[in-house]
Amino acid sequence: MEAETANATDAYGIPVIPASSDAVRRKRRAIVDAAAAEFLAEGYAAASMDAITSRSGVSKATLYKHFGTKERLFLAAIGGILRETCAGLEPDGSALAEAADLRSALITLTGDWATLLLRPDVMTLRRLVIGETGRFPQLGRLWYQVTYDMLNGPLVEALTELGRRGRLEVADPELAVRQLVAATVGVPQLVDTFAPGTETDPAELTRVVTSGVDLFLARYAVP
Amino acid sequence: MEAETANATDAYGIPVIPASSDAVRRKRRAIVDAAAAEFLAEGYAAASMDAITSRSGVSKATLYKHFGTKERLFLAAIGGILRETCAGLEPDGSALAEAADLRSALITLTGDWATLLLRPDVMTLRRLVIGETGRFPQLGRLWYQVTYDMLNGPLVEALTELGRRGRLEVADPELAVRQLVAATVGVPQLVDTFAPGTETDPAELTRVVTSGVDLFLARYAVP
DNA sequence: GTCTATAGACTGATAGAC
DNA sequence: GTCTATCAGTCTATAGAC
Numbered sequence: 001m002e003a004e005t006a007n008a009t010d011a012y013g014i015p016v017i018p019a020s021s022d023a024v025r026r027k028r029r030a031i032v033d034a035a036a037a038e039f040l041a042e043g044y045a046a047a048s049m050d051a052i053t054s055r056s057g058v059s060k061a062t063l064y065k066h067f068g069t070k071e072r073l074f075l076a077a078i079g080g081i082l083r084e085t086c087a088g089l090e091p092d093g094s095a096l097a098e099a100a101d102l103r104s105a106l107i108t109l110t111g112d113w114a115t116l117l118l119r120p121d122v123m124t125l126r127r128l129v130i131g132e133t134g135r136f137p138q139l140g141r142l143w144y145q146v147t148y149d150m151l152n153g154p155l156v157e158a159l160t161e162l163g164r165r166g167r168l169e170v171a172d173p174e175l176a177v178r179q180l181v182a183a184t185v186g187v188p189q190l191v192d193t194f195a196p197g198t199e200t201d202p203a204e205l206t207r208v209v210t211s212g213v214d215l216f217l218a219r220y221a222v223p
Numbered sequence: 224m225e226a227e228t229a230n231a232t233d234a235y236g237i238p239v240i241p242a243s244s245d246a247v248r249r250k251r252r253a254i255v256d257a258a259a260a261e262f263l264a265e266g267y268a269a270a271s272m273d274a275i276t277s278r279s280g281v282s283k284a285t286l287y288k289h290f291g292t293k294e295r296l297f298l299a300a301i302g303g304i305l306r307e308t309c310a311g312l313e314p315d316g317s318a319l320a321e322a323a324d325l326r327s328a329l330i331t332l333t334g335d336w337a338t339l340l341l342r343p344d345v346m347t348l349r350r351l352v353i354g355e356t357g358r359f360p361q362l363g364r365l366w367y368q369v370t371y372d373m374l375n376g377p378l379v380e381a382l383t384e385l386g387r388r389g390r391l392e393v394a395d396p397e398l399a400v401r402q403l404v405a406a407t408v409g410v411p412q413l414v415d416t417f418a419p420g421t422e423t424d425p426a427e428l429t430r431v432v433t434s435g436v437d438l439f440l441a442r443y444a445v446p
Numbered sequence: 447g448t449c450t451a452t453a454g455a456c457t458g459a460t461a462g463a464c
Numbered sequence: 465g466t467c468t469a470t471c472a473g474t475c476t477a478t479a480g481a482c
Contacts, residue, residue: 043354045268049462060465061464070462124357131266131354133419134347140417175410175431179438182405182413187398190405194363196356208398215402219441272472282453283473293472 012145013138014079015072030056031063035077040124044074044132071136078128079142085122086146096158102167102221106213107206110184113151114209117185118200123192152177159220168220176220184212235365237302253279254286258300263347267297267355294359301351302365308345309369319381325390325444329436330429333407336374337432340408341423346415375400382443391443399443407435 009015034055038047049070053060067073099105116122126143133140152174159173170176187208192198257278261270272293276283290296322328339345349366356363375397382396393399410431415421 127353144417178410179406182409183402186405187401194367215442219438
């Protein structure tokens, strides 16, 4: 039924869009892409449905037929690229427990995260989600969940395993991971959060990440 | 001259409002307060000048006479409360260099910062500034500057002094302070950034801050 | 009587929705 | 393409200070 499809949401309150024919799917794709670009550039309130219509090349009727309201289009577009951004990214935290050189493995892992999370498009998305979290709490929860599943979760398991093997001494792996992420990725991320477009020189990034890992190991490594 | 006053800005691009009689100043105060409440609740684009007019109790002519445009009112209101929030807060980083118990002093200092920065009104303001940084870069710069002057700056000096006295070994005090802030305040702040209104139990906050300080000292304290 | 500051109706544009 | 609501910003008639 039309109304039912147009109002379905998943566990996070992000609209669920049913599968369909190729032509329909391509139009929907065009709308979502246009919406994402407009919302990322303007924010939710300042974005215009007319502008999204023009960008996507479909008619307003088609747009409203598929998404119903501005709110639902926003959630579908932003929720979608949020998932996509993190998809295809292998956490590979399990390799960490086996690594011969733990320090190098941690530097590589946190460095890779930092490179991904500092990408201009990811930072723009992050700023948008933070700014709209008051109006759309489900987006904030989704962002936190996605980044947690990608970064923190696997690492907590790896640290716990490393603790069992006697290579680390972490009483609270959950907290330790949050500290590691904060002391590495979090440091350059804070600057770019308030100064968009700040260039982060790769050499400087490596230096910051390395220092963060050393901070972590100074406390938690078994001598 | 009228036009000159209505367009004057300071070094950060925040409108400068000249002093005036008590009655005029009280009206201006009412406008700014109403504007801050509306902008914090709705964001820049969704906030309505009519709503601000109603809230403040003055007429639209008065409002436009004083602030000229929505943009200028936004910058004046948000820039104003941003400064106010941090005013009257003594950094007192100099006491750190003299502290007998450095660990306790750091825990107290970072704990106080965390308590201030996690206040719901401060977090709401922070989310707004992050969300509007694309449109109003000067607000992002101002936030970074204000928090830096309040937290990081004095602490960098204190760490440098403690290094001279042989109690710490910090090759890069600037980076060390960013790590300390990230590993203490930054940890609970990240949660509340994406999940507004998350209650942070004071005991848990102390535990997190203490652990962050211990992380810092494990790396940088001279044995 | 003159003049500044104000109230609030008004305007043209544009929004979301259908 | 049409519709109605609402937006930022303007304008005019008036109230009150001197």
